[in-house]
Amino acid sequence: MKLSAVFLCALVAVLLAAMSSVEAGELEVRYYANKCKSVENIVKWHVIKALKANRRTGAALVRLIFHDCFVRGCDGSVLLDKSYDNPHPEKEAPVNIGLAAFDLLEEIKAAVECRCPGVVSCSDILIYAARDAASFLSNGNVHFDVAAGRLEALDGFVSKADEVLEISVFSAYKYDRPGNYSREAFSTIPHEAQAELPDSTDDVEKLLTTFAKKNFTNEELVILTGAHSIGQGHCSSFTGRLTEPPSQIDPKYRDLLNFKCAQGDNPTVDNNVRDEDPDVVAEFLPDFVSQLRKTHDFLDHTFYNNTLDNIVNFHSDTALLNQMETLFHVHEYADNGTQWDEDFSDALVKLSKLPMPAGSKGEIRNKCNTINYSLHTSY
CATH class of the missing domain: 1.10.420.10 (Peroxidase, domain 2)
Incomplete structure (x- = not known):
């Protein structure tokens, strides 16, 4: 029986996901030169194709890099969708209203996985895509090399209680450690993003304080x-x-x-x-x-x-x-x-290098909008 190319790509990605989570290392320009040398070309091709169809998508990508990286580093946490284990994802924070281009990133991720399964993180793909969008929208006047090697957060929806926007929700889950969740007790929507990101109503002193923290x-x-x-x-x-x-x-x-x-x-x-x-x-x-x-x-x-x-x-x-x-x-x-x-x-460049918290473990997700559940979730 013949297997489709898409099925084979997905199968290989799932098998590679069986590797343990690791701590992120140093970022490097041309990080994928010997791992997935075509990744930047793949990302650029998809971004330019999308922006030629709708330039608004470029603005969405530039906004996404800021909203991801400003909250606990460039970890792809803002890409996570609502799910059984993640009922109130970061992207639902009021300050994240209107975030877009998620489908484009999934499209790019799928293309990269077929070429280099289990190698390139969505957080790196986002940085490449935002860079290419900024370059396209500025006629090449904005340009820079991307230092890569990021991992995705395993716990993108977990926040400190004293940093979240207090919104009452049903009791749901208990956080045990990075990559291990059980359904017991959340009492607030974990929108650390609401506390960490600047707001459109902020005065200048609040803005200066918010940026100085980073x-x-x-x-x-x-x-x-x-x-x-x-x-x-x-x-x-x-x-x-x-x-x-x-x-x-x-x-x-x-x-x-x-x-x-x-x-x-x-x-x-x-x-x-x-x-x-x-x-x-x-x-x-x-x-x-x-x-x-x-x-x-x-x-x-x-x-x-x-x-x-x-x-x-x-x-x-x-x-x-x-x-x-x-x-x-x-x-x-x-x-x-x-x-x-x-x-x-x-x-x-400086924004793209904001790190995950010290000691954080990460993974390379199979898809950008969900963690690799089979490895990190307990019931």
């Missing part, structure tokens, strides 16, 4: 926030902006946001006004029509010009104007897009 400087806060030149935000993320005074938001832009947010149940609005519907911009910001682009989601320094003009969506964006050092860097990058391209590339 050893990012005030300038790097400003640099990374520049990614808001692409993507979209849900209206629920900036409801306060809809009534802010003219000193905080351009009144005409505020009217545009109110118009857009009245169009449905928590709709999305482009983070960059230049990506908006030309007819809407012509009605509310006619002086801005000349700046509209035919190509949406172009990753560049225009976020800083928009911030200075008070035509940005989030309170956390305009908050950068309220502290001397962050204000200085907003002006710096508004005037020098080339410098921002270089500094943003460096900041993504």
